[in-house]
Amino acid sequence: MNTQALLQDKPDTEILSERDMANAIRALVMDSVQKANSGHPGMPMGMADVATVLFRRFIKLDPLHPQWPDRDRFVLSAGHGSMLQYALHYLVGYPDMPIEELQRFRQIGAKTAGHPEYGHAQGIxxxxxxxxxxxxxxxxxxxxxxMQAARFGADIVDHHTYVMAGDGCLQExxxxxxxxxxxHLNLSKLIVFWDNNAISIDGPTSLSTSTDQLARFKAAGFDVQDIDGHDFDEIAGAIAHAKASGRPSLISCRTIIGKGAPNLQGTEKTHGAPLGVAEIAAARLALDWPHEPFTVPEHILETWRDVARRGADERRDWSVRVSKSPLGEDFKLAAQKQVPATVFEELAAFRRDHIEKATKVATRKASEMVLGIVNTATDLTIGGSADLTHSNLTVTPGMRAVASGDFSGRYIHYGIREHGMAAAMNGLALHGGFIPYGGTFLAxxxxxxxxxxxxxxxGQQVVYVMTHDSIGLGEDGPTHQPIEHLAMLRATPGINVFRPADIIETAECWELALKHSDRPSVIVLSRQNLAMLRPGYTDENRSARGAYVLRETAEPRAVTLLATGSEVEIACTAADMLRAQHKIAAAVVSMPSWELFEAQTPAYRRSVLAAAPRIAIEAAARLGWDRWIGDxxxxxxxxxxxxSAPASDLYRHFGITPEKIVATARKLISEKEY
Amino acid sequence: MNTQALLQDKPDTEILSERDMANAIRALVMDSVQKANSGHPGMPMGMADVATVLFRRFIKLDPLHPQWPDRDRFVLSAGHGSMLQYALHYLVGYPDMPIEELQRFRQIGAKTAGHPEYGHAQGIxxxxxxxxxxxxxxxxxxxxxxMQAARFGADIVDHHTYVMAGDGCLQExxxxxxxxxxxHLNLSKLIVFWDNNAISIDGPTSLSTSTDQLARFKAAGFDVQDIDGHDFDEIAGAIAHAKASGRPSLISCRTIIGKGAPNLQGTEKTHGAPLGVAEIAAARLALDWPHEPFTVPEHILETWRDVARRGADERRDWSVRVSKSPLGEDFKLAAQKQVPATVFEELAAFRRDHIEKATKVATRKASEMVLGIVNTATDLTIGGSADLTHSNLTVTPGMRAVASGDFSGRYIHYGIREHGMAAAMNGLALHGGFIPYGGTFLAxxxxxxxxxxxxxxxGQQVVYVMTHDSIGLGEDGPTHQPIEHLAMLRATPGINVFRPADIIETAECWELALKHSDRPSVIVLSRQNLAMLRPGYTDENRSARGAYVLRETAEPRAVTLLATGSEVEIACTAADMLRAQHKIAAAVVSMPSWELFEAQTPAYRRSVLAAAPRIAIEAAARLGWDRWIGDxxxxxxxxxxxxSAPASDLYRHFGITPEKIVATARKLISEKEY
Structure with a gap:
């Protein structure tokens, strides 16, 4: 599309048409929220004009091919304005967003959830x-x-990321x-619209903020503009400028929240509640929108559908370019995010090798060794750390850092920004073509x-490499020592939490993290060295069962020791002591992943846990362990x-020792007997 | 102290003296980290000059009275530089920080923990x-x-808050x-020193950031300065200017990390590891510091001790002012943070009244009603919300908001900044004189x-008011519906987590939050209305036991239903159905606080849980419940x-219903019998 031409030669009918197009959004929003008797009309009505210009004149998408890799990304950061997204999807013609879905806004099973939910509807x-x-x-x-453009060229990868953010997004x-x-990375194709309506839930934003946001974004290296968010030409000019600026952009759009609702617009009353029947009737008059609820006149709908037609043309052109590109096939392969099978063969060889060598290393070091194999065998993986690279051990030989102007590397210095790192990894995964992993301390x-x-x-495949996973980190003390973090992660649905006990389990857990492409994994690793515990090589990835009997007893079990990570070694020592000193048969169960163990058959779980009394050993909070240790x-x-103290002192101080396990086992057994 | 006089007439010996004073810090830091074989010398050595000028010429503290309320607050935000704080404490003469403590840096039981730990040593x-x-x-x-100055006058409250922050603090x-x-609030007595050494752990900060920090702080309303952090006069001038600026201040101190270590300074190698014996020897030469490890010459130590002498004089003057002030007694009372006993009497009356009325309200509404009583009876409480005031229901009639230039109010519009709110509440509590509470959604x-x-x-008394505590919030959907959050909070040591079931328990839980002054409380509240469940009034605060039998059975229990919050009502309905439809005797146990229940005697816990099979009902993750339901x-x-759907649909959809409880109870009982 020739934007400049549109800007210069736009006839009055165009303005009229965009006004009507925007009002179509407003009407759909008002009606849907009213019908649901729940929702947020203020933001969508305020940003309807910006959205109209963005979609009408600029955005690149094909509703019939919502997964087209080179589509522009549209992110509604102010997610409570979900009805803006749903209205747009209906108007441009996503097949899964008929008007009936808008009528089911916020109802169970609808695609039109209260906030935009990835996977619920196409194009989100x-x-x-x-x-x-x-x-x-x-x-x-x-x-x-x-990064994809650096790998595959602008012929194949050349799209923008548009964000609509509210005051809340900017205050967080x-x-x-x-x-x-x-x-810092000068992501020049990122364009952020700030819905600058000066209203938040409590009232005017002047209640809580005075920051000059333009100056703030400028300080971060953004191109910044300040426009009337209801002036179609200003909006279009700003977007064109932003695309040409060569820098990431912030466009401050001065808007009126709830614009169109004559008595409530400009106030927090429009933010998060239906406008009410009377106000909606008044808005229909004010907007000159005499149409029935959920009804958009054909000529306006057709103008909206032009967006899809333009996008379909662009997608076809792109397909031709891909088919001609020597990198086209590689691009398609990357999009599948399939880790080559050779990785898993090499990891099996790695396990065999280190079982033979009985390699004793910190599991963070083992993770680095594994990553050396993985990153050599595939370039899907993108590494990084929140400024703890040489503590998390997340970089491997030959990995170059991504930098402003050179996106051919594959390691990200995320800075001291754990939250930003995690979100950016979500973005890398969602975009497609990459499997991101990133490190920080577990705490x-x-x-x-x-x-x-x-x-x-x-359900994104993001791998969190979280090292320094317990009091075993030693001197840095309680602020750095995780206690409740394993429970916090295990309680979260849809995450695989791995706490490997040695170099072998570390390789197995990494393998599982690479194979489970439908969810994030957290790999929790030690700072301190840990002995290799595996008795012998098997093809089977034993960690895949979540928990397994690492050491069975010759006689019937008198006690079972359950442990994870660095405490498995302590449990093994205790088992030895129990046998040698007290002739007590103690089995040791390693439990690298509760989630995977929970997913096994009850029969398998029973065989692992067995009937004898159980002792759990983990240098963390108890919460959750009762599931496994029983009454x-x-x-x-x-x-x-x-x-704060050296690690070995801390283990003694807190009584996480083989001696304590032995004493506890003896007590449990005697209680059982008498 | 007359700062200007010092600045203008400072003789060369003064500079020499300050150089020696700063080098005393450097030497103590190098030696302590080396002896511990662990720690962070880079930051303290880089900021030694700034710290020296701040303490020598400006700071107001009395090491013999570390709790003096009008002392300046010194916050080492870059906490890894803890040895800077410990060295300063030794040098100015805190009685609990003899040289031996520096020699025990990072050892178990030492006051000199790896990071500064509140309560471990005075003055932290x-x-x-x-x-x-x-x-x-x-x-x-x-x-x-x-806020205290607004209440008690500048005669009694007039001090500064000094912060030393690193690149990490500014990137977070x-x-x-x-x-x-x-x-926004123009906290003009906040002065932040940025240790602008351009180095973070991964290397130069240019790896990950390009932000113009001065412009960023200026955009937020700060006075900003940029100085050579090793020029004593510039430092002093900047502090004097900051104090006079009438705005919060950022002083960017360009420093050399690890300054004094001739071969390593200016690099990340000095950040987090001992310098080594050779480098320390070289530093001693470079710094012209020929003294033995842990030895500071008497004349330098004496100069440092002048800080304490000046502070002692200031404290004595202040004591005289307090004794003369008509508000002096009130000030002392506020410092004790004692909620008047009348509050608890009124809350008891409130409970009696609403048991009689069987008041059915959302527990967030009940919380608002309770706060109406509390905030009327005491002005210790400071309310606020992260822009969800009318959802969290945290403001009560007559509460005025704090604003720039008027600090006489007691409600804070924290903005859409949950993290900042929580930290600010910690600061309000630590400062003394206030009990802060603040609201957001539990998610x-x-x-x-x-x-x-x-x-x-x-161990700070901060009260988190967390509403919209489950799927019961309805349409906003999964991003807003807590699942794992109760487990996350319950797993965290030292927090009382309360989830009251009705208006009565809400009053009781608030009472407990006000009484437990040595820890934070999280009060988790419903969006939806909940029936009043208490059968009759008792003086006893039944929630104080953490869990109690809300409904006992006439016959021996066949099953016990354990629940919290909104699910207690569902459990009661199920108990009624079990009795009426199946003649099954089901007791209902309400468990508003697991922590308090865990603290009861085993006998009490057994009496509540009893021997019959148990069913836990909570619209949240299972993790942790096995502790109470047993095998x-x-x-x-x-x-x-x-x-995303209306709440009642969601409860049905997820099977959290009386019918499901009834079916589960029948199944459990039949399994038990056969």
Missing amino acids: EMTTGPLGQGIATAVGMALAER GISQEAIDLAG FADYARGAIRLSALM KGAFIGMHGFGA | EMTTGPLGQGIATAVGMALAER GISQEAIDLAG FADYARGAIRLSALM KGAFIGMHGFGA
């Missing part, structure tokens, strides 16, 4: 609602675009992490919580926060 | 380490100062939330995790994320 690029996630995830998408701290990264999963939850909710079991772990 | 204003928390908490301290998103709030506890954990670790129990709740 991500789940939004928790504020700031959209803009931060879009940074990852825009980064993915640049994650937005700073995101724009700092975007500005700082706290900072990334909001985005980790979205990884799970969206007569015991837990040895943390009962409060950690402390 | 807060626990730092997780980056960005310091600056964000300091905003709360500076706010508390302004929480810093944006903090400075936006600080700038967005995610965003505030980092600061909530610090509330717990520091033969069942759980009815959520097994994945929520969905």
